[in-house]
Structures are given as C-alpha cells and as structure tokens.
Amino acid sequence: MSNFNIPVITETNFQGLKFRNRGKVRDIYEFEDSLLIVATDRLSAYDVVMSQGIPFKGKVLTKISDFWFEQTKDIVPNHIISTIVYDFPSACKPYWHELEDRSMWVKKTTPLPVECVVRGYLSGSGWEEYKTSKSVCGIKLPAGLVESSKLAEPIFTPATKEEVGQHDENIPFERMVSMIGKELAEKVRSLSIKIYKRSVEIAEQKGIIIADTKMEFGVNEQSELILIDELLTPDSSRFWPKDKYEPGRGQASFDKQFVRDYLLSINFNKKPPPPKLPEDVIFKTSALYLEALKRLSGKMLV
DSSP: OGGGTOOOOSOOOOTTSEEEEEOSSEEEEEOSSEEEEEEOSOOEETTEEOSSOOTTHHHHHHHHHHHHHHHHTTTSOBOEEESOGGGSOGGGGGGHHHHTTTEEEEEOOEEOSEEEEEEEEOOHHHHHHHHHHSEETTEEOOTTOOTTOEEEEEEEOOEEOOOTTSOOOBOOHHHHHHHHOHHHHHHHHHHHHHHHHHHHHHHHHTTEEEEEEEEEEEEOTTOOEEEESOOSOTTTEEEEEGGGOOTTSOOOOSSTHHHHHHHHHTTOOSSSSOOOOOHHHHHHHHHHHHHHHHHHHSOOOO
C-alpha cells in the first residue's frame, strides 16, 4: 500500500471527543443531542471485518449517502445536520483534516431493531432462498425466475440487526410487526419501497441498476420517524452496471461483491480472522467504489 502513498483510515481515536461505539465500518462519537458518524475505510464481507482498508471507501460512502439523503428528503426526514466539517461542534476542530469528506454530524434517534431491505431483483440470500422455497422472507414469487431476475414489483424483506461478526437474519414481515407494532411496520415498509423506487429511477438514468438495498430508520424524541445511518451506498446495496445486465447469472457490480468473489475463490470459511487481501483486489475494489460515486453524483475524489 505504501508504494501508492494513499492514506487509509481503518480506525479513529479522537481524544477529547466522547467515543460511543465502533461498527463494522463506522466509528461513532457522541454529543449531548447529536452524533458524529465517521466512515472509515474498513470493509466487511460475510460479516467479517477485513484487516486491510480500501482507499477512499469511507469518503465514497459518505458522499453517496449525502447525495441520496438530499434526493429523498421530501419522502421522509433524515438525520443529517451537516456533512461540512466547519459546521461540526467546536471539539471536532483539531480533527477537521481526518473528518473531511468522511463524516456526518447527525441528530440522535432511537434506531428501530430491524434492517429495512428492499429487493427489486433476485440475488444474494434472496436467490438462495428462492431456489428452495420459491419465496423470499415468506413472500411467494412466481416459478421460473432465474438468478438476477427483475421482480414484477419490489419486495420488502426485513432482517434482524446483529452484532459485529454475526450474520443478519432475514425475517418475515409478521415478525417485524411483533417487534415494533403493525402501524410502524407498515409505515416503514411503505417508505422503504418509495425510497427504493425513487433511487432506482435516478440511478438507471446514470447507467446503474440498484438490485437491492437496506436502510435504517430511527425515532426521535418527538416520536417522528427519521431515516438514519447510511443510504444506498455500495456497502448497503447491490449496484450493477446497466449495460452489462443479463439475467441468469451473477452480475458485474460497483460494490464489495468483487471482494466476496475473491473470498469465495479461496474457500474463505466466513469466520474471523480474515485473510490478507491481494493488492490488486484492494485497488480494484477502491476503483469500483469511486466509479459508483462518479456515475451517481458526478463527483470525483481523485
């Protein structure tokens, strides 16, 4: 990595800021009624955090999330206060350089205990489930679909939120209802599908198919539902180049599928510790993330 002299941030430790917790990719710091979410260059695959970072990844995730929060704010409010470091609380000032382009200052909420997954195409765990049951998360689908088939209508397939190192579990909508109540579950399902449909329309004009995505919601002190975390990034979505799409097989992608494919090729057991990633896999993945940002937002980091 040093040959290319590209700084990679895999962990932060900002003295003077109140550390809250560290997720698979993000480090979170806490203020009285707000949070600072810092997207590092860590990458997790099969719920295992790789030991090496992906250059520019954290900045791409932040820029893409910011783009989508802006595009969907008329559908549902989101947690963004600012992504500009000069706006952040004064305690952040010594760390402006590290925080620039890779951090969001956001409102505090109580997150819902479910991942809100929307699928417009049959891929990943959805495809695996369909092969055995002709359904995904209890939703019956027509016979005869193939890998990467486009669904007639997007489907909402929630999942549990597990700790780092644990696999999220797809669950039926009824279980989500039992967790958060019928009214809130139906509202979240409706909003998730609206956001997905809006994003698909925008992305397809830019040559990207969003096959599926997961999003998160929280409730603020006024009991309002707020869109939180990241949104429609290559980490939380499958992005496929539209001009290469062909049902019946796995697709080329602008996300971490390139790393997943490498791990499968070496028979990785999907448990820590992670293997060392070859340099070409690291830089190819970085290039795919940067290309996704450029296509979607027209912005470039390098």
